[in-house]
Amino acid sequence: MEPERARAAAVALRLLASPALAGLTPLEKEEQALLLLRSRAAEMAELLAGKGYLPELSRERSRKLLLEELRRESDRELEPLLEALVARDGTFPFAARLQNTPIAGERCREEMASLLARLLQSERARAALSAPLAAVQRDLPGRYLPICFTDQKYVHFELTKMERLRLGAGETASLVRAALLLRAGIFLTGTPQSGGLGPRYASEAQALLRGELKSLPQAALRSAVMSHLPCRGNPLLPASARLTALFAAASRAGTAGPARGALPPETSWWGVARRNAGYHGLDESMLEEMRGIAARNGW
Amino acid sequence: MTRRLPLALLAAAIGLAVAQALLEDVSVLAAWPVAQRQAVRLAGFFLDLYFTSEFLARLGLALGEGRAGSYLGRERGWLDFLAGAPLLVLASGPWAVDLLFGTGLVTAGLLAAARIARALRLLRPARLAFGLRDGAPGMAARHASLLTFLGSALLALGLAAAALTAPLRPGLERELGRRQELTAAGLQQAAARRAAWLPAAVRSDPSLLVVREGRATLYSRHSDAVYDREFAAGDYRYLRAGDLELFLDIRPAVSEAAAQDLLFQLLVLLLLAGLFGFYAPHFARVVTDPLEVMRRGLTEDGFNLQVRVPEDRREEEVFRLAREYNEHWLPLKDRDRRGEPPSLLTPEDARLAEPESKEGGA
Numbered sequence: 001m002e003p004e005r006a007r008a009a010a011v012a013l014r015l016l017a018s019p020a021l022a023g024l025t026p027l028e029k030e031e032q033a034l035l036l037l038r039s040r041a042a043e044m045a046e047l048l049a050g051k052g053y054l055p056e057l058s059r060e061r062s063r064k065l066l067l068e069e070l071r072r073e074s075d076r077e078l079e080p081l082l083e084a085l086v087a088r089d090g091t092f093p094f095a096a097r098l099q100n101t102p103i104a105g106e107r108c109r110e111e112m113a114s115l116l117a118r119l120l121q122s123e124r125a126r127a128a129l130s131a132p133l134a135a136v137q138r139d140l141p142g143r144y145l146p147i148c149f150t151d152q153k154y155v156h157f158e159l160t161k162m163e164r165l166r167l168g169a170g171e172t173a174s175l176v177r178a179a180l181l182l183r184a185g186i187f188l189t190g191t192p193q194s195g196g197l198g199p200r201y202a203s204e205a206q207a208l209l210r211g212e213l214k215s216l217p218q219a220a221l222r223s224a225v226m227s228h229l230p231c232r233g234n235p236l237l238p239a240s241a242r243l244t245a246l247f248a249a250a251s252r253a254g255t256a257g258p259a260r261g262a263l264p265p266e267t268s269w270w271g272v273a274r275r276n277a278g279y280h281g282l283d284e285s286m287l288e289e290m291r292g293i294a295a296r297n298g299w
Numbered sequence: 300m301t302r303r304l305p306l307a308l309l310a311a312a313i314g315l316a317v318a319q320a321l322l323e324d325v326s327v328l329a330a331w332p333v334a335q336r337q338a339v340r341l342a343g344f345f346l347d348l349y350f351t352s353e354f355l356a357r358l359g360l361a362l363g364e365g366r367a368g369s370y371l372g373r374e375r376g377w378l379d380f381l382a383g384a385p386l387l388v389l390a391s392g393p394w395a396v397d398l399l400f401g402t403g404l405v406t407a408g409l410l411a412a413a414r415i416a417r418a419l420r421l422l423r424p425a426r427l428a429f430g431l432r433d434g435a436p437g438m439a440a441r442h443a444s445l446l447t448f449l450g451s452a453l454l455a456l457g458l459a460a461a462a463l464t465a466p467l468r469p470g471l472e473r474e475l476g477r478r479q480e481l482t483a484a485g486l487q488q489a490a491a492r493r494a495a496w497l498p499a500a501v502r503s504d505p506s507l508l509v510v511r512e513g514r515a516t517l518y519s520r521h522s523d524a525v526y527d528r529e530f531a532a533g534d535y536r537y538l539r540a541g542d543l544e545l546f547l548d549i550r551p552a553v554s555e556a557a558a559q560d561l562l563f564q565l566l567v568l569l570l571l572a573g574l575f576g577f578y579a580p581h582f583a584r585v586v587t588d589p590l591e592v593m594r595r596g597l598t599e600d601g602f603n604l605q606v607r608v609p610e611d612r613r614e615e616e617v618f619r620l621a622r623e624y625n626e627h628w629l630p631l632k633d634r635d636r637r638g639e640p641p642s643l644l645t646p647e648d649a650r651l652a653e654p655e656s657k658e659g660g661a
Binding site for chain 2: 020
């Protein structure tokens with residue numbers, strides 16, 4: 001490795017290993033490093049131009065080198081993580097209850113892994129994958145959905161009666177986790193228009209994805225793509241898609257540390273999000289139910 | 300330099316003083332031998348001396364810096380004074396001088412004044428409370444220390460009033476005093492038939508210890524060894540009845556005063572424990588913590604935790620404000636987030652521990 005690249009790799013490693021980023025996913029750590037490079041560009045350029053860093057390179061070149069190394073380092077961390085997540089949620093052992101056609105679990109896993117690998121090549125898709133990946137890694141569906149099933153309130157009703165999913169709590173959580181991992185898939189088919197994703201674009205994107213991911217259950221793909229649609233104005237939005245959007249948005253909920261006199265981080269997040277449900281296009285009733293669960297459990 | 304001494308030293312001195320005061324009362328109630336009681340009281344004298352010296356040193360330094368008024372007023376020098384000097388001058392000082400030099404400074408009047416001055420000991424924990432406040436500035440500590448002072452001052456006033464009125468109120472002290480005066484009057488009136496009256500007086504008044512006429516001792520209830528071992532200054536009363544001198548046992552009244560003193564001291568400690576163990580945390584929970592959460596939410600970009608609003612306090616002013624903050628400000632802040640949030644990282648996080656700076660040295 002050339003010495004400049006080695007020094008850039010050392011800086012990248014140092015940034016990603018900062019204690020300030022403890023508990024974040026590799027993509028979130030990368031996001032924070034990129035944010036630092038953008039928001040304090042001058043200071044970082046000065047640092048990189050310093051002796052012992054990259055003084056012989058131009059400002060632009062040193063920044064580019066650091067970005068490459070940051071990405072390489074993140075990918076190195078991401079690889080085993082994604083493998084583990086896909087192995088857990090990418091085989092859909094319960095898919096027979098979602099559709100009539102049989103599912104090849106191993107093929108599904110391979111397609112999902114391939115999709116994620118392709119998504120990681122694109123800057124935009126990496127950013128879009130960050131929040132859902134964090135939600136999966138923090139297992140928000142696995143923590144909340146079993147309680148929703150026990151409580152049998154709005155979320156349970158929407159999943160079982162409206163969407164007619166015949167799945168248990170664990171299987172539904174697995175389905176939502178898979179949808180979260182697939183959520184950034186729409187960036188394979190281009191970038192959605194700036195005004196947000198419309199139902200027509202969603203169905204086109206779903207069809208395109210379906211062409212690329214032939215083995216995956218339709219329900220998971222549909223939830224993943226439709227999770228980009230706002231809840232308000234789309235009354236037929238499946239509950240699993242609404243949950244996928246909800247958990248993706250809540251991925252950062254628990255990262256703030258607790259504070260005396262304040263509600264726990266997740267309870268706070270759901271409480272604020274409930275007030276902004278319309279603004280963020282989330283289901284207010286689901287947010288309220290999640291807030292109640294978080295409050296009861298001190299999350 | 301003239302600021303508060305380190306809090307730990309003040310806490311240690313006040314802790315010792317409180318323990319000594321409690322022990323002094325317990326020693327009286329448990330009728331410890333004179334030598335042990337005197338040792339405890341001597342410790343009290345040295346503590347009073349310490350507090351008085353500390354006050355004088357601070358006052359001297361403040362005078363040197365031209366801010367004696369500020370020290371005596373705003374910096375609560377008056378409390379430093381009250382919690383030390385009167386006790387030394389009126390109570391422990393004369394007693395210690397008597398003990399060490401046998402000067403006979405402690406008179407009946409001084410004993411009464413000493414009982415009142417001893418009530419000022421109850422103010423010492425308030426000094427500690429103010430010290431704690433100075434160490435941790437904030438509304439909770441400020442309120443708790445102020446309430447400690449007010450409570451201690453009220454209890455000190457109560458104890459002083461109880462000590463002042465004890466000889467006048469129905470109770471053991473007044474009854475004992477009356478009986479002893481009757482005994483003295485009886486002995487004085489029956490001067491002609493003293494030999495016959497004395498055994499009757501001894502039987503009827505068990506507090507009569509010694510009757511002397513000039514240099515002759517007409518009666519003594521105990522041997523000198525017992526007096527040496529069990530009676531200290533303040534445990535007996537001296538009365539003149541004509542040419543007779545009477546020494547009377549007042550230990551029951553002294554014990555009653557010690558019990559009262561102990562009760563008030565325990566009340567002050569209970570007050571302190573209640574205020575700092577319950578009230579201050581409660582105050583923090585319902586006032587300062589919610590305010591701090593709101594302050595952070597208003598000033599820190601990445602802080603978006605809601606204030607915990609107890610159901611039964613929803614209508615209190617602080618929590619009404621907190622509800623507005625939770626339900627309007629935070630959602631507004633969430634919606635109005637313009638631009639990028641600050642990174643959790645700083646350029647310092649990119650700084651290599653050992654930069655490879657040697658290779659390019661020119």
